[in-house]
Amino acid sequence: MTGHINLQLGWPSPAIFPSAQVLEGASNVLSSPEKAATALVYGPDAGYAPLRESIANWLSSIYSRDHAITPDRVCITNGASGNLDNILARFTEPGYTRNIWMIEPSYFLACPIFLDNGFEGRLRGVPEDDEGLDTQFLRNALEESERNATQQVPLVKKAPRYEKLYKHIIYAVPTFSNPSGKTMSLRRRHELIRLAREFDALVVTDDVYDVLRWPQEEDADISRLGDVPPRIVDADRFLDGGPKDKWGNAMSNGSFSKIIAPGIRVGWAEATPALSLALSTVGATRSGGCPTQISASFVHEMLDSGSLQKYLNETVIPTFRKRFYGMMKAIDQRLVPLGFEVSVGKPYERAPPPTNGLTNGHSNGDQSIPPEAGGYFTYLTLPMDQSGKGAELAAQALKDFDLKFAFGDMFKVHGDDSCAERAAKGFGKGIRLSWAWHTTDEIIEGIERLAQLIERERKRGV
Ligand SMILES: Cc1ncc(COP(=O)(O)O)c(C=O)c1O
Known part of the structure; x- marks a missing residue:
């Protein structure tokens, strides 16, 4: 060869692209004057409402069958990369936000997104062992960072729209990580969310590979797989009585890039309703509407019909x-x-x-x-x-x-x-x-x- x-x-x-399913979704939308009218205008800040609902239902069936995920926790994004940029714009100020903590080895294409947001010199690696992110290392590093911090109040983002800025961002890919392929244990997930609460950190996880799973052994029965590991955002929802305040300390960055096709440019963010709402009102979205309106309407058709x-x-x-x-x-x-x-x-x-x-x-x-x-x-x-x-x-x-x-x-x-x-x-x-x-x-x-x-x-x- x-x-x-x-x-x-x-x-x-x-x-393996699902062109036929995308086409069916597109034609459902564009042949219906009512749907087309919604899909072809500026999207609402939080995104195409039917998709927020169908994603919430789909995520509930995967991660939280007992406690439904409500649409107000979800906002539509144009993928995990674009949304990471929005998170930084809305919830950080370099200096007040001391560091970006990245699991290492890291998804290297995230680094420039942090740099574009003013974090040159503030990126720090956190090693990963066989169980996932080394939480003891992170605790020590966070303590040191706090000891050395000189800026205790925001200097630039003081307007009411920046009601919440985090002191730290922790970035990880907990399940089937890119690049290491590792999956973080439940124990570490819990330790991570407790640390985030203690140090005023937002844990941003790219949960983009979670649903692509099968048994390690070829002859094992796929129907016997356990449930998908809970995301860090699920841990924040339930652990020790739930989020510390209305903002919480975790945001799940989801994407259809790896499960439909990257060109579809549709993703979602899930967090507390307050955080999702604030995220969806970044300046560019307020002006241009949700950045992926028409594709979002196609994806909704695919989720809603079960074709996805x-x-x-x-x-x-x-x-x-x-x-x-x-x-x-x-x-x-x-x-x-x-x-x-x-x-x-x-x-x-x-x-x-x-x-x-x-x-x-x-x-x-x-x-x-x-x-x-x-x-x-x-x-x-x-x-x-x-x-x-x-x-x-x-x-x-x-x-x-x-x-x-x-x-x-x-x-x-x-x-x-x-x-x-x-x-x-x-x-x-x-x-x-x-x-x-x-x-x-x-x-x-x-x-x-x-x-x-x-x-x-x-x-x-x-
Ligand atoms: C961990 C991780 N995050 C984000 C992305 C990009 O996501 P999106 O296409 O939704 O911007 C990738 C793509 O390789 C990835 O592996």
């Missing part, structure tokens, strides 16, 4: 599942014997639920629940003799094998020297591979090329 193989790309492959869920169950999940097993087998056969290790942490650890409402199957009780895999990515540690050579190997792979993959140093937190030091000892020795873009055969070919690269390097004695 020849041709370029890109195992770096975290994009869903066009072959059917497409997820019948196309996206089976496709990615099959590719995942193909990739894992190839890694086992070709890369593990060369000294690579798969390092995506422990499978999600459920713990006994607290006594206050998190009853959505979040307990460890049933031992027959198979360990799960999912999302878009796996993370491999390079063989010992190749560690520290990630960037070099990636360049060689591209030049001589027409193969692309992402290497550990790409995932450093911008401007944080201690993160760079930790990278050199840890995640910097790894590479990230995605199964989202290529077919199983192409993925297997990509792994083969990677194995040949390592064999060649060894022969050359480098």
Whole structure:
């Protein structure tokens, strides 16, 4: 097989795009004068109302069957990236907001969004271990940050519209993380929300891969999977009696980019009603309306008719599942014997639920629940003799094998020297591979090329 193989790309492959379902949604809207009139005007600040409702119902069925998520908790966004920008514009002021804490290895494309909002020099990495974000490290770092803080009041954003500014932003991808592939345990999720409450932090989570899940073992029954791990925003909703105040300390950043197609540019934010309302009134939205009105109306049709869920169950999940097993087998056969290790942490650890409402199957009780895999990515540690050579190997792979993959140093937190030091000892020795873009055969070919690269390097004695 020849041709370029890109195992770096975290994009869903066009072959599985739900064009027919989008077309059906579009035609339902545009052939109805009433729907078209709503979809083609400026959108309301919080977004297309029917979609807010259908998302709230869909999220309730996934995360909170016992306590329905109400539409006033949800506002429509133009994706997780655009919404991160809005969150910073509305709820932070660099200086008063001391730091942005990013789980490391980090989703590196988030860094420029923080920089554009004035946070150069204020980004800090927080290491991830096998259970997710290291909350003890974060506690120590938050304490130090508070000791060194010089600005106790906002200097610029003093108008009533900035009724709430947070002192810290914590950014993470708790489930099937990009890039590490790790899923944070329930215990850590709870510790994180308690820390956020203590230090006046807003935890912003990109919950964009949560629903793409299947058993780790090929022969396990997918219907036996446990419930989706609760998001940090679910923990804030219920833990220790619920949010500390009307704003809360968590915001879930959801997106249809990974489950419909990135070009659809529709996402949602979920938080307390007060936070969602304030978020939806950023200046650009007040002027231009919700930034994704017509696409939102198409997505609503897909959610409401069930065609989106059917497409997820019948196309996206089976496709990615099959590719995942193909990739894992190839890694086992070709890369593990060369000294690579798969390092995506422990499978999600459920713990006994607290006594206050998190009853959505979040307990460890049933031992027959198979360990799960999912999302878009796996993370491999390079063989010992190749560690520290990630960037070099990636360049060689591209030049001589027409193969692309992402290497550990790409995932450093911008401007944080201690993160760079930790990278050199840890995640910097790894590479990230995605199964989202290529077919199983192409993925297997990509792994083969990677194995040949390592064999060649060894022969050359480098
Ligand atoms: C963790 C994470 N957040 C955000 C995004 C981008 O989301 P959106 O397309 O909704 O802007 C991605 C895409 O790769 C991602 O992996």
